Amino acid sequence: MRFVAMKLHTRDQAKEGEKPVTEPEEKPVAKWEPTVDGYLKFLVDSKLVYDTLEKIIDEAPYPSYAEFRNTGLERSASLAKDLEWFKEQGYTIPEPSSPGRTYSEYLIELSQQDPQAFICHFYNIYFAHSAGGRMIGRKVAEILLNKKELEFYKWDGDLSQLLQNVRDKLNKVAEEWTREEKNHCLEETEKSFKFSGEILRLILS
Template sequence: RSAKLTDPERRPGSLKGFVNEMRMVAMKLHTKDQAKEGMQEKSTLPITEWKPKQSDFVQFLADSLHVYEYFEEELMVADSPHPEYARFADTGLERVASLKTDLAYLASLGNPTPPPTAAATKYVDYLKSLEAKPEAVICHWYNYYFAHTAGGRMIGRKMQDQLFEGRELAFYMWEEDVSDILNRVRGVIDEVAGDWPRDVKDDCLEETGLSFAYSGTVLSNLAK
């Protein structure tokens, strides 16, 4: 028997690398109606029943912008004092510019950009409290950016159809095939986390619940 099979520090999915462990923890936190790997009870209002107005969608974009700006302009910057954060600058997943494009378009339709709600400001306040804990920040970054490329894109298609006659919004477009970007970024996460001791990896995985809780409040702008 290989030593690995009896290693008490082994976690689900860990043989395939750390980002795979992060994904397994995240998938279990989905509700059963959100994703087939989801383990949580069905949502009270599944996305098939969401009927937000354009103004709710603008608020969702404004809240998203507040969070993405913090990640892209304060945390994951090339000259960050934390070398781990610099590895996540300019990955191709950045969303600030695309959100500004969409918000300008919506303003031209008569929906001016509102200030962020407490959902977004509280999330950023929480992220500020984590700045010196790369393992926790990277968990939030992974979940926030990867969620947007998965469930976020499904929601985007629905919103484009319901509210914009199918017009494609920039928030849901990337300059490269997004699966190529994700694969590259998975490699970066595995490199950055590769030599973290088990307890640091576990601290990172443990942030997943809070990442769902905070992004869920931003998303709840649409769940109506």
């Protein structure tokens, strides 16, 4: 999955990236002009997506999803703390917007009908946040929050070990799949980038 995901990154986002820059969120982060309102929309929509993912994993409509409970990568509770902090600073927390709601609904539908495609989204959402997402968080905090590090970008324990544990679980689950199912999982990568990109773009709104 990583190989396919890298092909959808620009060279600025990853050294193996091959995609030309076509969207505003694909420009180097140093050239971004984020706003607090846009960043709050991004955090709220991200929280909706993580709430949805974590609820699906918890309820496990397919038994294989239960493998991904309590991985240490969960972000919903961290985002709740961050939004509470913004509230204490006097900001109004918006309702989730169209990109977050659309992605959340898509994940629910996918999780019930298409486990291979759903696992692709699970992988890309958590792993992208632990890599490029952290870099974006640092830069935006520098510009808007006087370098305050949000809980969204902190993990309990060694992040590289948490990621490796999830990789091992993904490989274990995928061992049960046919070649067609594995290909189907990889083919979903582009959609996952599209949905996540629409939420990321909220930072610049």
